[in-house]
Amino acid sequence: MTGGTGKKENPSHNFYPLAHVFLFHLGSDEFCDVVISSFLSPIPWLLGSILLLAVAIICIYLFYRQPKQEQTVEKEDEAPKTPDPKEAANSELMQRIHHLVVEEKQFLNSDLTVSALAKQIGTHRNNISACVNLIKGCNFTQYVNGYRIEYAKQLMLKYPDQKANAIGIDSGFANDTSFFRTFRALTGQTPGDWKKQQSSQAETEA
DSSP: OOOEEOOSSOTTOOOEESSOOOOOOOSOHHHHHHHHHHHHOHHHHHHHHHHHHHHHHHHHHHHHHHHHHHHHHHHHHHSOOOOOHHHHHHHHHHHHHHIIIIITOGGGOTTOOHHHHHHHHTSOHHHHHHHHHHHHSSOHHHHHHHHHHHHHHHHHHHOTTSOHHHHHHHTTOSSHHHHHHHHHHHHSSOHHHHHHHHHHHHHHHO
């Protein structure tokens, strides 16, 4: 119904509409009933709830699964590595070299060579050289001479009046020339200068 007014000219028609009303029919009543009934049916709501629940479960699973993967990677990183057979063999060989050269003081023997030591150990001389070079970072001669120089220092402190060339011979060097040259190479000083420096330090501390 729309509003209107009556006119005096025609008293029998006392209502005139002021506007028009249009009714659009979008479909049959059966179609509307199906849509409404489908919307109000519990099945779509149930399916939607199941879908949302499944998505939530997947998100929770992925959220808690990521830290476990990181922990697994950390545990794998912390797992002990399998020892290298070559590294173990070199370590064992170096222990035997150290025992003969240092503990048995074969470095005091001026005739000590790689071949002589390899014969005692029962291996090839190349294995001795490679092992010392790998673990100590020097060749066999430098390795042995290092202990000879340290021993010579002890002798000079213990016997300050003994001549340097005699100390060199007692420390395993074949001659005094080799002793002086090696001593300077390792300490940057001659045996005499080194002895004076040690004496000066001892007097200062006293």
